[in-house]
Structures are given as structure tokens and as C-alpha cells.
Amino acid sequence: MSDEYDVQDALHALLRCVTDDVRAEEVTPSYAGASSRMDFLLKQHEVVVEAKLASERLKDKQIGEELIVDIQRYRAHPHCKSLICLVYDPRGIIRNPAGLENDLSGRNGNLDVRVLVVPK
DSSP states (O other): OOSHHHHHHHHHHHHHHHOSOOEEEEEOOOBTTBOOEEEEEEGGGTEEEEEEEOOSSSOHHHHHHHHHHHHHHHHTOTTOSEEEEEEEOTTOOOSOHHHHHHHHOEEETTEEEEEEEEOO
16 A cells, blocks of 8 residues: 555445445534544444554654544534544554554543554
8 A cells, every 4th residue: 555545445445344334535524723524434323434544754743643633623523423543554653553542542522532553
């Protein structure tokens, strides 16, 4: 996989094996003056799936910062009760995968967040 779009394409195919209603690129409510697009919304399950690809440009700190902003945005989405953040790290760029997972996973207001760094 050469970029984040490749990761999203593979994840989309896997999610379609679980449910037929996979909504890609849904708009999030504005947070700090900006809105963005979530990768996948599984509306009937009230789950959002966000994918990141670790790279030389996107390391621990940057991924953590992006996910913190994403978490705040998704908390305001009416169809998001759970957020799954998949960080694909095939080259082992993330120095402390367990730390990233533990620091960001858990209950955040009304949102259940789960961060997974794969592979380990």
C-alpha cells in the first residue's frame, strides 16, 4: 500500500463484508472553525471508522494530534457513538504503538473510541 487511499480502499472492501451500508466521505460537523470528511460511517451501527497510514511525514505526534481533532469532531456527529481509528503501520514507524492506543482509546464524552495500530 503506497498511500492512505490504498488503506481506505482495502478497509472499505473489508467493511462491505460486514455490512452493506458503508458510507464513505461523510461530512463532520464544524469544530474549531473547520469541518472534514470521515472515512467511513456505518450508520445503522452508529460507528465511524477512520484510517491513517503511518509514514515519514505522519508519525506518532502528528497521528495523535490528527486523531485528537477527529475525536472532537466525531463526538458532535449525530450518528457516531463509536469511533474506530485504524493506524496502518507496516514499516514500524510508530515508536510506541501501545502508548498511542492506550492514550486515545476509551470513553470520550458520549463517544467510545478505539485506536488500533496494525500490524504490531
